Amino acid sequence: MRLLLCVILSTLCIASSCSKAPKRVGFSQSDDSVPDPSADPDAGAAIKNAQTAGDYIANLRCDAPETLRGLRAWRRLSNIEVQNTVVDIFQLSDVDFSQFPPDLPKKEIFDTMNIESNYIGDSRFAGYENFAKSLMSKVNITVLFPCLKDGAACLSKQLPALLQNAWRRPSVASEVTDLTTLYTGLLADGLSAENAARSTIEAIVLSHNFLYRSELGVLQPDNSFVLTDWEMASALSYILWRRPPNAELRKMAATNALEDPEAIKAVAEKMMADPLAKAAWKDFGGQWLDTARITSSTKKNAPDFTADVKAKMVAETRDFVSAVMFDPIAPTFKTLMTADYTPADAVLDTFYNSKSVSGKTAYVQPERRGVLGQAGFLSSHSTDEMSNPILRGAFIGERILCMDFKGAPPTPTPVKVAGLSSKAIFKAHNSSPTCAGCHTTIDNLGFSLENFDYLGKYRTIDEGQPVTVEGTLAVDGKNIPITSPQQMLDAIASSTTAQQCWVREAFRYGFGRTEFYWRNIPGRTEQPALSAQGSLDRCQIDNATTAMISKGGDLKTAIIELIASPGFRYRLKGVPEIQPL
Structure with a gap:
């Protein structure tokens, strides 16, 4: 048998x-790996008269839809x-x-x-x-x-x-x-x-x-592949709803109604208006902001940091990202970074020194804003007895600004020293000149959040020393002076770099791979040449970012733009690239 x-x-x-x-x-x-057409001499054949991958890149124009192709x-x-x-x-x-x-x-x-x-x-x-x-x-x-x-x-x-x-x-x-x-x-x-x-x-x-x-799609005469209607139905449904296609999508697939780009965009917009999308994108928020760290956090001298509290912190972050994305008034990146409220449970009132009313807690202090002001993020990016500005700064650099700290050597976390503030301890710990390239950026980001302790609670004094913020944020080609947490968050919220980074994260989540498009490494003066697929990924991400910014930073706009892009339906064959940039 x-x-x-x-x-x-x-x-x-x-x-x-x-x-x-x-x-x-x-x-x-x-x-199981994702291919890249960089080294495939046939890759260029998918773009009009180009014959090689080199021609493919040379002919690339981000405003020409026929040049946009994804990966099978x-x-x-x-x-x-x-x-x-x-x-x-x-x-x-x-x-x-x-x-x-x-x-x-x-x-x-x-x-x-x-x-x-x-x-x-x-x-x-x-x-x-x-x-x-x-x-x-x-x-x-x-x-x-x-x-x-x-x-x-x-x-x-x-x-x-x-x-x-x-x-x-x-x-x-x-x-x-x-x-x-x-x-x-x-x-x-x-x-x-x-x-x-x-x-x-x-x-x-x-x-x-x-x-x-x-x-995978079906091979076309120009050597590209086009997704079938059934593949489109599944892609739309799993990306937007995390579920298999429903009866309506199956009917559309059976009648070849998912071939026209405008029809696909209309379907995506309709699906994003469904409550299923709001529920599904909570997963994106939790994974993007690494809420799993919260559940594994332990704290000394903190009897109120219970398993129930940690579970509520996880739910708070997931709910907040989804609520902002689908907010009928301000579903924007700016809201995500600078909102003066959080959907916290009443069990978290003591962490915010505020009261939850109808599932929403108003932030009391002006320094606390947006998702980076949530106690879950702040506490999980701390040690078990003091804040960790380096962990916080590196996270913001990597996840919010899409920086890459390649080559940064691992260093042991310093221990708490009575009478010394977290800032003083970490400054001394990372004083080596060889670390300055990365730590100038990381420190400026992390030290700007020192108004919040290892539990995410607000403070103005740390070990007898007043908390002060002074630094600069290098973003969008400018050095912006930072003297408060809200200044940093405002600068991030309005920056093209951070909004593009959010699009990159949505790209990874939706397309199931890292983009072959370099990220900014502090101290690197020249960016490496992009591969064929890297150039295509850059176009898709830049186009979605432009669309998002044109709608005031509307988060759903970026997702719909990525799905409506020709690169979503049209794919290229290729060979694996060793590593995304």
Whole structure:
């Protein structure tokens, strides 16, 4: 029985065992990487008369839609996307997903990204097997196969509709035949009709067609690839809602209604207006701002820093980012950085010295603003007994301004010294001239938030010393004097650099990869040359940033612009690039 099941699953290209999906790109551990057309001599053929990648770059104009192309991808569903898919397709909310390995083991990585630690290896597949067995035992077989008394004929009749929903595309006859063969073979092995049908469901959800989604497209005469309507429906749904396509999207895919760019943009706008989008983009906010750090934080001499408090801090950040994105009045980057409120639970009142009213807490001090003024961010970027301005500054530089501190040597965190402020301790700790290139930037960002202690509570005195802020913020080619936290936040909120950085983060989350477009490294005077795909990524990101700024910093505008870009539907073949810049 199990041998037959393995044979059928092999035919269907089960996720753990196949190195190549049938008639599709490979997706084994060695083949799961994202390609880049830089070294592919055919890459240029996708742009009019260009013949090489060099010609491709030379002819590139960001305002010419035909030049924008993305990368083909075979996207594994994240753990959350698998769970949402099970809920939507099988109407089950009590399936055991407990054996899934986490999706987020590295810094600056979203759970949607194609990175090696997120590939399907033995451990991840073991978790999938556990989930599949749980699901097969819980599904309502009479709903899925109401005619089961008719045997294999019932499966042949019901499977096409089920597979179209579960695999997000129409099935082909051979796939239905393979699954029906599995069913009849299990009957011959002595299983009951019900148990054979349940094992068939197990095969369906362990197939690569369920666990992955395709952004591969169909080859065009110009050597580019265009996503099918079904691929577009899945991409839209998983990026915007974290769920499989609903009936409306499936209908649009079946009628080829997802080919026109304006139609795609209209669909994206409609989907972003749905409450499902607001719920889904909480995940983006939590991952972008690394709320997982909060739950692992420990504090000395802080009995009020409980597990419940930490959970409320996580929810606060996730809720705030999503609430701002979908705010009917000011859904802007400026609001994200400078809002004078936070959606804090009453349990956090003591951290803000304020009162939560109808789920919203007004910031009392003018120094506390936006998402970087939240106690969750401030406390999780501290040590267990004092603030950590270096950790805070590096985070702002990397996540908010998209700087890169490559080559910065790791240094041990200093210990608290009675009578010395955090600023004094860290200044002495990082006084080496060899560290100045990065630390001038990091220090100016981190020291500007010294009005907040290791719990995220406001203070004006640290170890008997008054808290003062003095420094500069180098952004958009200017050196802006900073004498208060709000000055720093205002400068960030109005900068093109920070708004472009937010677009980069949305690009990574939506496209499942890091952009091949250099980031600013403090002290680097010349930027490296961009590859072909790096130039394309720059165009997509810059165009989305321009659209966002033209709408007053509207966050949803950037997302819709990325999806409406030709680079979202049109893809290039290529070879892996060693490392994004």
